[in-house]
Amino acid sequence: MSYAALLRVPHARRTFGAALLGRLSYGTVSLSLMLAVKSATGSYAVAGTAMALFGAASVFLSPLRALLIDRYGPRRALPPMTGAYAVLLGVLAALTWRPGASGLLLGVAALAAGACTPPLGPTMRAVWSELVGTRQGLLQRAYSLDGVAEELLLVSGPLVVGAVVQFAPAAFGVAVSAVLVAVGTAAFVASPAVRGLAGRDAGRRGSSGGISPVRGLAQPVVVAVGVGLALGALDLLVLAFADARQHADAVAWVMAALSAGSAVGGLANGAITWTTPARVRLPFLAAGLAAALGAAALAPGLVTLGAAAVTAGLFVAPALTT
Known part of the structure; x- marks a missing residue:
């Protein structure tokens, strides 16, 4: 559908x-x-x-x-x-x-x-x-x-x-x-x-019979916390990166690149009919985000940082959606 x-x-x-x-x-x-x-x-x-x-x-x-x-x-x-x-x-x-x-x-x-x-x-x-x-x-x-x-x-x-x-x-x-x-x-x-x-x-x-609604949520909670901490830190780190290069005005563009990548990743995730269970996909999505952020740490300039942000964004919405 x-x-x-x-x-x-x-x-x-x-x-x-x-x-x-x-x-x-x-x-x-x-x-x-x-x-x-x-x-x-x-x-x-x-x-x-x-x-x-x-x-x-x-x-x-x-x-x-x-x-x-x-x-x-x-x-x-x-x-x-x-x-x-x-x-x-x-x-x-x-x-x-x-x-x-x-x-x-x-x-x-x-x-x-x-x-x-x-x-x-x-x-x-x-x-x-x-x-x-x-x-x-x-x-x-x-x-x-x-x-x-x-x-x-x-x-x-x-x-x-x-x-x-x-x-x-x-x-x-x-x-x-x-x-x-x-x-x-x-x-x-x-x-x-x-x-x-x-x-x-x-x-x-x-009619639930007292079954706890939080059973089995440890893995997604850990991933959500990790993604949240990473993205929360990224705002300040991008600002410091841009400030060091006297281009503080570029922060909005780098963060917009992250959001644009996330939007594309989210739409693609929703369009695919997955056969692999969500519990199996989730750690791979988190690992992909981690790898992309690791690559961003090696960016020599703002253009490459923006490209790394787009790549990282591709994993954000799919991870949170999953």
């Missing part, structure tokens, strides 16, 4: 489109917040600390937010979570609109906002499994399309911020991020596909 067939599944386009609108906020908020805090305080250290607090709260509390989604369903759990997140982003926008904001206050607000980040991506992937049912080939394409779309959002988000700061303060980008996530989530939970999810989840919990 093709990607077109996937999007013809009832409610797929409406639900996916709403989720993407909300998830665009994740592509705009980081750069907007960093620029806004820097502008308000005049300190990269404060901006970096605020972003670290925001990111740490978002990452380390994600299991708790996932538990709330699982227990109460997305229609009941997402709206209050998103409402709190959007309000706190609004507070951050107000605090950073003019210079002179308190770094301590900004850190507290960033920490609180990160703690409320709504998990639209994971929830959408759960909805995909409901929409396509047991059609495994179609589910693989759904996850691949989802991963590719997320990569494109992470590339386009900074471009949106770049356009915004041409005519407004960076704090306006934070406010735009709040509106995007609020509107996208509202449309997402209104979808019939999401309305039906909570009841079926409750039924599965009642």
Whole structure:
């Protein structure tokens, strides 16, 4: 089955489109917040600390937010979570609109906002499994399309911020991020596909017989952590590489090359009908990413680093999708 067939599944386009609108906020908020805090305080250290607090709260509390989604369903759990997140982003926008904001206050607000980040991506992937049912080939394409779309959002988000700061303060980008996530989530939970999810989840919990849902997840969790750490470090390493060559403006292009490679790899992964089990494919995909990043370490210049980034990207979305 093709990607077109996937999007013809009832409610797929409406639900996916709403989720993407909300998830665009994740592509705009980081750069907007960093620029806004820097502008308000005049300190990269404060901006970096605020972003670290925001990111740490978002990452380390994600299991708790996932538990709330699982227990109460997305229609009941997402709206209050998103409402709190959007309000706190609004507070951050107000605090950073003019210079002179308190770094301590900004850190507290960033920490609180990160703690409320709504998990639209994971929830959408759960909805995909409901929409396509047991059609495994179609589910693989759904996850691949989802991963590719997320990569494109992470590339386009900074471009949106770049356009915004041409005519407004960076704090306006934070406010735009709040509106995007609020509107996208509202449309997402209104979808019939999401309305039906909570009841079926409750039924599965009642009939599971107490079997742990996390059994057998050690391998994919290890790979996901490794990929996340590698890509998280890569941002800073590429910046240092470009700075050493007096071309800091090239960082965006190298990271865009990584995302472009990931998009191509994700689409290819979804188009292939695999006969090898996912558990067998996963370590090979992780090893391919490791080899490509190792080759990037040998790059003599930015052009070759960009080529290595494209190659590394080919393995990112397939690894995370798998």
